[in-house]
Amino acid sequence: MTDRLPHEKGFHVSWDQLHRDARALAWRLQGQGPGEDGAWRMVVAITRGGMAPAMIAARELDIRLVDTISVKSYSHQTQGAAEIIKTPDMDAVGDGTGVLIIDDLVDTGKTLEVVRALMPKAHVATVYAKPKGRPMVETFITEVSQDTWIFFPWDMALQYVEPYRGKD
Numbered sequence: 711m712t713d714r715l716p717h718e719k720g721f722h723v724s725w726d727q728l729h730r731d732a733r734a735l736a737w738r739l740q741g742q743g744p745g746e747d748g749a750w751r752m753v754v755a756i757t758r759g760g761m762a763p764a765m766i767a768a769r770e771l772d773i774r775l776v777d778t779i780s781v782k783s784y785s786h787q788t789q790g791a792a793e794i795i796k797t798p799d800m801d802a803v804g805d806g807t808g809v810l811i812i813d814d815l816v817d818t819g820k821t822l823e824v825v826r827a828l829m830p831k832a833h834v835a836t837v838y839a840k841p842k843g844r845p846m847v848e849t850f851i852t853e854v855s856q857d858t859w860i861f862f863p864w865d866m867a868l869q870y871v872e873p874y875r876g877k878d
């Protein structure tokens with residue numbers, strides 16, 4: 711086992727940055743819904759990564775109806791087939807009109823492929839997007855290259871690093 715990750719680039723996101731970017735996403739979505747005054751009816755967070763940005767966006771957009779969909783596809787950084795293991799309340803979702811689906815990021819788009827099939831009329835928004843999955847998302851904030859791994863604050867901890875001098 712190596713302590714280096716098999717990805718060329720890392721994009722490290724702090725809690726503060728995530729909060730700012732999720733609020734920017736909400737700002738972009740505000741008034742774009744199909745309801746009166748462009749309101750959205752409901753938020754569906756894709757667990758687990760979508761829950762933090764969904765909570766922040768729901769707060770900013772004053773949406774009280776929030777549900778989750780659980781999709782399992784990655785084990786660490788290796789992807790398998792995407793599978794829905796828990797659906798939201800489909801009576802509330804209906805055909806998806808006025809529903810905002812929120813995730814932290816789209817990478818290959820496989821997760822969103824199965825989510826979209828369940829709620830075809832919903833609006834899909836992610837905070838971050840990689841080029842391959844970008845066509846699966848209607849609204850996003852920041853794009854990173856396909857060979858970048860995004861590190862989220864819930865997967866990291868502050869730790870001591872050696873100064874540059876003395877490393878070699």
Ligand SMILES: O=P(O)(O)OC[C@H]1O[C@H](OP(=O)(O)OP(=O)(O)O)[C@H](O)[C@@H]1O
Pocket residue numbers: 756757758759760781782783784789792813814815816817818819820821822843
């Ligand atoms: O576009 P894709 O290639 O499908 O990848 C994107 C998905 O992968 C990650 O979730 P993951 O399945 O790792 O689960 P988690 O949110 O519970 O960490 C991320 O949060 C997205 O949901």
Ligand SMILES: O=c1[nH]c(=O)c2nc[nH]c2[nH]1
Pocket residue numbers: 784815817858859860861862865
């Ligand atoms: O934390 C993560 N960062 C990523 O870049 C990514 N891509 C798929 N799934 C991911 N999870």
Ligand SMILES: [Mg+2]
Pocket residue numbers: 756757758759760813814
């Ligand atoms: Mg996820």
